Every structure is written in C-alpha cells, then in structure tokens.
Amino acid sequence: MTRRRVIIAILVLVAITAVALAVALRSTPDAHPPEHAATEHPESDIAYYTCPMHPSVEQPEPGKCPICGMTLTPVTKTDLREGTVVVDEVRRQQIGVRIGTAEVRPLVLEIRAVGRVQYDETRLSDVNLRMSGWVQKLLVDETGQRVKKGQILFTLYSPELYAAQVELLSALREQKDGSVTVLADLAGASKQRLRLLGMSDGQIQRLMRRGKPWEHMPITAPTSGYVIEKAVVEGASVEAGTRVYRIADLSRVWIDADVYEADLPHLKVGQPVRVELPYVQNTSFDGRLDYIYPTLNEKTRTARARIVLPNEDLQLKPDMYANVVLDVDLGPRLAVPDSAVVYTGPRRLVFVDLGEGRLRPTEVKLGVHAGAFYEIVDGLKEGDRVVTSGNFLIAAESRIRSAIEYWGSGADHAGH
Numbered sequence: 001m002t003r004r005r006v007i008i009a010i011l012v013l014v015a016i017t018a019v020a021l022a023v024a025l026r027s028t029p030d031a032h033p034p035e036h037a038a039t040e041h042p043e044s045d046i047a048y049y050t051c052p053m054h055p056s057v058e059q060p061e062p063g064k065c066p067i068c069g070m071t072l073t074p075v076t077k078t079d080l081r082e083g084t085v086v087v088d089e090v091r092r093q094q095i096g097v098r099i100g101t102a103e104v105r106p107l108v109l110e111i112r113a114v115g116r117v118q119y120d121e122t123r124l125s126d127v128n129l130r131m132s133g134w135v136q137k138l139l140v141d142e143t144g145q146r147v148k149k150g151q152i153l154f155t156l157y158s159p160e161l162y163a164a165q166v167e168l169l170s171a172l173r174e175q176k177d178g179s180v181t182v183l184a185d186l187a188g189a190s191k192q193r194l195r196l197l198g199m200s201d202g203q204i205q206r207l208m209r210r211g212k213p214w215e216h217m218p219i220t221a222p223t224s225g226y227v228i229e230k231a232v233v234e235g236a237s238v239e240a241g242t243r244v245y246r247i248a249d250l251s252r253v254w255i256d257a258d259v260y261e262a263d264l265p266h267l268k269v270g271q272p273v274r275v276e277l278p279y280v281q282n283t284s285f286d287g288r289l290d291y292i293y294p295t296l297n298e299k300t301r302t303a304r305a306r307i308v309l310p311n312e313d314l315q316l317k318p319d320m321y322a323n324v325v326l327d328v329d330l331g332p333r334l335a336v337p338d339s340a341v342v343y344t345g346p347r348r349l350v351f352v353d354l355g356e357g358r359l360r361p362t363e364v365k366l367g368v369h370a371g372a373f374y375e376i377v378d379g380l381k382e383g384d385r386v387v388t389s390g391n392f393l394i395a396a397e398s399r400i401r402s403a404i405e406y407w408g409s410g411a412d413h414a415g416h
C-alpha cells in the first residue's frame, strides 16, 4: 500500500513538472521580457486579458486563448483610457501594418492652381478714330489676323478731315500770294487741326507737297500684333471716338491663376513658377510670380496671381487653361508620412508604436501638407514610431475597446 502511494506521489510530481515545463516552453516569448518592462503592470491596473489575435476574447485571469491557445496579454485600465490596442506581429502582418517615423525633413510645399492665359494688358493697342466718316476699303477684315506696325488697316472717307485738308492747302496758297502773317497763323492752326484728327506730321508734309487733299485717309496699325477685336465692316459709317481695332502683342502673355486663400501666405512676388499645359505632354514654361491681385473672390475663396511668360513661338494662346505649380521651400520641419494620419471628426490622430504590440492613438496638430508628408506642429517628437498602413482597422479596434472622446459622439452616447 505505502509503496503504491509513493509511486502515485512520484507520478503526480512528474506530471506537474512536465506541465510546468510545457507551459514554460510554450510561452518562450515571455521568457525574455523586453528591457522596458511595460508588461509588469500592477495587478490593480489590469482590466482584463485578451488575445492579440482575437481581440474579442476578454478574460479576468491570465491564461490561453480559447480560440487559438496563445498566451493572453493583459489590457490595463490606462490602455483602455488611452485607447491603446495590443496587436501582435502575426496580426500586424494580416492587417498589413507598416511603421514609419516622425522625422525632421526638408518640406517643399507644392501649390497647384488653375490658370488661364491672358493678354498682357500692357501690350494691347487700340485704334480709335478721332473723326467720323465712312469705311472705304477694308484691308484687315478678320480678327486673329497678324498685322505689322504701320500696315494699312482700312481707308476712311471723312468729310471733316477732307475739309481740314482743303483749309490748310488754301491757307498755304493765300500765304504764298499775300504773305500776311495772319495767314501763316491760319496755316499753323490748320496743321494743328489735322494732327488732332489723327494725321501724322509725315502725312501733313506729303499733303503739302502734293497740294491736293486725299479723299481716303489710310488708317494704320499702331503696333505689330494680332487683331483681337474689330468693330468695322466695309462701307460702314463710324463715329469719332469709336474703337475700331484692338491689337495684342502676344510675344509676352500673362497667366492669371486662382490661388486658394490658405495658400496665399506662402506666395511671394518674384518666386519661380512652373506653368504646364494640361493637354501638351512634357511641356513646361518657367516664369516668375509677377503680381498678386489685392482682392479675394468671395465665392471661390481664391485670389488671383499673375505670372508673366515670354511667348515668342505663340504656344500660349489667350483663354487657354494652364496648370500653375509653385514650389515653396519650407525648410526642415518635423513630419510624418501623410498616410499615418487618421481623421476623426475635428481631431487628427496617429497611432504611436509603444513596442510590445501596443499602439496608442495620439492626437496631433498638423501643419502643412507637403508632398506625401504632414508637418507635425504638436503631439509627436522626433523619432516617434507611427503606424502608416492598416491604421483604419486599428482605429476601428481602438474605437470598440475604448470610451475615449477621440472617437466622437458615438462613444459619448454609449456612456448614457
């Protein structure tokens, strides 16, 4: 009997040792706790134990997951308050979690704006008539036509101009006959009158040599360029003061770009600008910001900025759309990849990797969005590791597990 008891006792001991060994072996990851022993939570702070693979498992005591048999991890009350979630390596891979770092890096803000090619207003010339009359021969009769400075646009029959020419010629004739100074004054007045009607000194000289008035007065182009407006047809009567042509010199054009209010503080007159045509591949024009208009469009909340571009080959045509790109060098700033940021209501969160599978949602204040990065104004420090991929699933988990106010009104209602 005694011998049997001893044998049983030995067997029991062996069995207990075996179980203890097995437990020790199965929980090898825990055999070497990481340096910062965050796992050693005070008993009172532990809310429950969960499986990193099966977050729905919540048990009051340590043990194994009833689904997969993995060792359960403690979830502390601090974790719950902060919304920290525990996600182990295997599950991270399933979710596709990737980690990035908050780093100080040079940020270049790219401002894009839609622009439109405009005439350079300083290079517009109008042909205004100073006398009324009738259009005789119309030589430049199409808008878009190219004209050279001095080229005849049309001829005008003007009774007023004709009379003024006759007046000058007769004053000169009488001056020759009588040589009276009063008449010399009269000729001078007649010349002045012709000038006011738009005749050049050269034309007046030719008139005097010719001794005979012109019936048809040639009206010429004041500059070289393209006719962009034409208000005459052959035979039409025109009033003094009418603008009959508008001629644009297109060898330089303006791009007027609509820039958002928020981007305005970054704009500086003189900064380099790239202009691209959306329908012409690999074409870009380098210009400079010339002017920022002083008013804002109330409806679109945009301001207008002007870029001046040379246009010798006439590739830029008025009214064309153009993409305007301004690169603003912001210098080195603390930033995270933009994919790290989760938007929740008015808040911006990132998940900071605390190690040991713990990911804690952290509110951040963002600065500019430059390229693929967000500037971090507040909430992180250099070197902080943040989740850059899979954070939406983690956010969902954190939302389920915590009652923190980050997650908006849903959590608030749950409390009532």
Ligand SMILES: [Zn+2]
Pocket (backbone or CB within 6 Å): 051, 052, 053, 054, 057, 065, 066, 067, 068, 069, 070
């Ligand atoms: Zn499990």
